[in-house]
Amino acid sequence: EAGVTQFPSHSVIEKGQTVTLRCDPISGHDNLYWYRRVMGKEIKFLLHFVKESKQDESGMPNNRFLAERTGGTYSTLKVQPAELEDSGVYFCASSLGRTVTYEQYFGPGTRLTVT
């Protein structure tokens, strides 16, 4: 069974540009999460989808970040316009259920560099 996949694996953009990250969860997983790790800091929660609905977006840093999950399958995370402090690794995870009894499976991450 395929795991969580993310695209691209790396992205280098200039400040002010737009970048869209994609996450394909494990098939059948209704719950999808975005996290990010900026240099030297811990992994931080960004938001949680249950199917196509945003369950919790309390971790989204500001309105330059927009996450979508149309149709409840794959998700995109758009950063527009990108700033230097957005550099880091963006992880996506998915789980079958929403409670803590369900393991989250992480994707390999997208390494974003804003110059």
Add this chain to the structure above:
Amino acid sequence: RKEVEQDPGPFNVPEGATVAFNCTYSNSASQSFFWYRQDCRKEPKLLMSVYSSGNEDGRFTAQLNRASQYISLLIRDSKLSDSATYLCVVNPSYNNNDMRFGAGTRLTVKP
């Protein structure tokens, strides 16, 4: 104060050593606790959940002290393959699996 704090390390130990990692969390209402392992430039992977009664999985033992808001991970008979970053993870809510990560403790096991 950070939600989850860990020894930053790094821990450099010889093969066969026993090593212990500590973690504290700030939210006393936290529901669930985990240790994740992350290899260099890879994704985090669940190592083990941590239960109040303590639990063991082979060479790995996890303990939870809710009163002290403290979690530990003990690795016995370290192997070279144990070299990784160990992440302490806390979930503040049972119904929403939105995890809070520590910054991680790096372990290097040397021959």
